[in-house]
Amino acid sequence: MISLTEENYLKALIYLSFLAPGVEEKKDVGTNELASYLKLKSSTVNEMLKRLKEKNLINHEKYKKITLTPSGEQNGLKIVRKHRLWETFLFTKLDFDWIEIHEVAEQLEHIKSEKLVGKIDKLLGYPNFDPHGDPIPDKHGKIPQRIxxxxxxxxxxxxxxxxxxxxxxxxxxxxxxxxxxxxxxxxxxxxxxxxxxxxxxxxxxxxxxxxxxxxxxxxxxxxxx
Amino acid sequence: MISLTEENYLKALIYLSFLAPGVEEKKDVGTNELASYLKLKSSTVNEMLKRLKEKNLINHEKYKKITLTPSGEQNGLKIVRKHRLWETFLFTKLDFDWIEIHEVAEQLEHIKSEKLVGKIDKLLGYPNFDPHGDPIPDKHGKIPQRIxxxxxxxxxxxxxxxxxxxxxxxxxxxxxxxxxxxxxxxxxxxxxxxxxxxxxxxxxxxxxxxxxxxxxxxxxxxxxx
DNA sequence: ATTATTAGTTAGGTAATACTAACTATTATA
DNA sequence: TATAATAGTTAGTATTACCTAACTAATAAT
CATH class of the missing domain: 2.30.30.90 (Ferrous iron transport protein A (FeoA))
Incomplete structure (x- = not known):
């Protein structure tokens, strides 16, 4: 079982290593980079890295950079998928303002129910992009190309x-x-x-x-x- | 700020003290009763009671029964409200089966967003009862009478x-x-x-x-x- | 009224997630 | 290449939320 906190670390790693704007190909991530993105101290991050490695979600050697394992990437993309689907739901079905959707989606993305994600996806008509124009990974983690x-x-x-x-x-x-x-x-x-x-x-x-x-x-x- | 765990204690207290089937008028709740309902040890519950009292959510004197303060009741009813609204949403809007809605609603009830609750309530047409026939407290905590x-x-x-x-x-x-x-x-x-x-x-x-x-x-x- | 049973509490321990302060390794620069 | 700057780690602490074991208070039964 991946905890809420662990999920946030994975999402951050996904973002920093290949989803952030301007990152063309996968890049390795450093402890401090991750810490400053998550607004945590590097010692805190360092400890979590041990746990994530223990769970085979990341590759990490002392003093070296961090990379996601296939399992880590898969799991992280699931969170990204849920986040973006929920944002789309809030925006298109509940008339939330563009500016408000992120914060609520940060909470909703951690709801554990494959079925719920699938139903929301269906309700929205299987969208490829969220209201910000960002691509929504499909259930296998495949990311649609930006139009x-x-x-x-x-x-x-x-x-x-x-x-x-x-x-x-x-x-x-x-x-x-x-x-x-x-x-x-x-x-x-x-x-x-x-x-x-x-x-x-x-x-x-x-x-x-x-x-x-x-x-x-x-x-x-x-x-x- | 009330933590997720604290919310669950409040919800349990609401349930045991006046929402459970067969409970006609408010009754006080004991430590063990609460512990066994939450499937926790009474020592664990005892510690939490201190914090809830600290936060003015319950009244509790050593070796005496527990009652909710107005604030505790208000906050607990908010969780019940969210739980039942989400159950209704899952059932009527996403075609979930009657049997599956509880578990997912247990997660969704902790999402913090007044606006989201309001939007879901509106989307559902301000229902008074959930799919189980249980009353949905309104935003002020008022509980509709069962028909x-x-x-x-x-x-x-x-x-x-x-x-x-x-x-x-x-x-x-x-x-x-x-x-x-x-x-x-x-x-x-x-x-x-x-x-x-x-x-x-x-x-x-x-x-x-x-x-x-x-x-x-x-x-x-x-x-x- | 004494004792047995049930209810409630305290003490001490653990795991997860954060922190600060002090340390070591790596990289960049003069 | 020596040293300064940056990156990363370790040690020790705190909080939340759980546990077991051992205790005390309240209540019920003889």
Whole structure:
């Protein structure tokens, strides 16, 4: 049996090693890194690492980095799955505000009932992404690929999050900086002007107009709304 | 802040002191009674009693009985409310079987979010009774009165639970025993025969016919179905 | 009224999860 | 390469929530 606390450690390890934004491939995690993420002292974490290793959930040698075992990863992904399904439930079925769902899902993710997860998944229509646009692992732990598209392909009225840029020239990046656009910036698509194919967008309630060329170079991830 | 364990003690005290079937008016609870209900040792319970008293949730003097303070009762009823709302949710919204809902609700009842409880309550249409027919305390802790009726007043197709008998003669009780009817027996109402006003019932998938006189003396509580 | 039984308490122990303070190993820098 | 900085570990402490064993108080039975 994995305790609630142990589950939180696994989730943190999953996050830091490959789920955090910007982490492309799996990376090993250090004790202090984990401690500071969990807002705990490294000695506390160190002790827990022994228990997790004992339970064959992580690999860890003294003074070395931490990696998840297949079992640890599987179990951690289950928590991530539950968290994101509950967030989706709260948002779409109970009209919770986008900002409130995380905290409640932090509690709900620890409810132990395979059947409940399955029923919630079904009720939601087996969603692949949560309201933040983050992928929901399936019951086997498989993570759906993000649907990344150009900003110019986003539908009018939708919001999206900037994931990457396909032009990395100084000029382009400077221009983005002036607009206040960087990774994770939320952009709302207001309108598409047929005449010159320019696009009207909204960033933090301020409107801008950008050309199709600029929009084509912004890779984004559509959000729920 | 009331811990999960403390919540379970409060819930148990609520149950033993006035919510358990057969308890008509509030009664004081003993340490051992509580311990055996919670399947714990009395020493363990004794220690917890100190903390609950410390937190002003119970009244307790050495070697004397335990009573809940208004705060303890209020807090305990909140847990009962959540438990029964979640059971109703699982049963009516997620098609859980009647038998499975308790265990999952035991976990869900500890989720801390006023808003979540309110939303679930609303989603369910502010029910007064859970699928077992037990009353759901409202947000102020008020407990709806059970709708107790004679078996003869139950609608065709409904199931109900025997709560009491209004005839306690030996003859009547013996007759009930022969039919396998006692307190908490579940009875399904199959049909009402207009001719002699007799009633066709089902007990554990076996059908019986009883007279109106018998049905009038059985007090029952309608269940969900 | 004495004694036996039942109810309740105390003392001391354990496991899980946190902490602080002091230590050691590893890595980076001058 | 010596040393400073960073990363990681160990030792000892606290709290919560459980336990067993041994005790005392209250109640029931003869």
């Amino acid at each position: 990344t598209k150009n900003l110019s392909a986003v539908d009018i009225g939708k919001n999206c999050i900037v994931l990457a840029v396909s032009d990395t020239s100084k000029d382009f990046l400077n221009y983005l900086e002036d607009l206040g656009i960087s990774i994770k910036t939320e952009i709302g698509l207001i309108d598409k002007i047929a005449y010159d194919r320019s696009i009207k967008i909204k960033i933090k309630d301020k409107q801008y107009s950008i050309s199709k060329k600029v929009a084509d170079n912004l890779l984004v991830n559509e959000k729920f709304n | 107790t009726k004679n078996l003869s007043a139950v609608d065709i197709g409904k199931n109900c639970i025997v709560l009491a008998v209004s005839d306690t003669s030996k003859d009547f009780l013996n007759y009930l025993e022969d039919l396998g009817i006692s307190i908490k027996t579940e009875i399904g109402l199959i049909d009402k025969i207009a001719y002699d006003r007799s009633i066709k019932i089902k007990i554990k998938d076996k059908q019986y016919s009883i007279s109106k006189k018998v049905a009038d003396n059985l007090l029952v509580n309608e269940k969900f179905n």
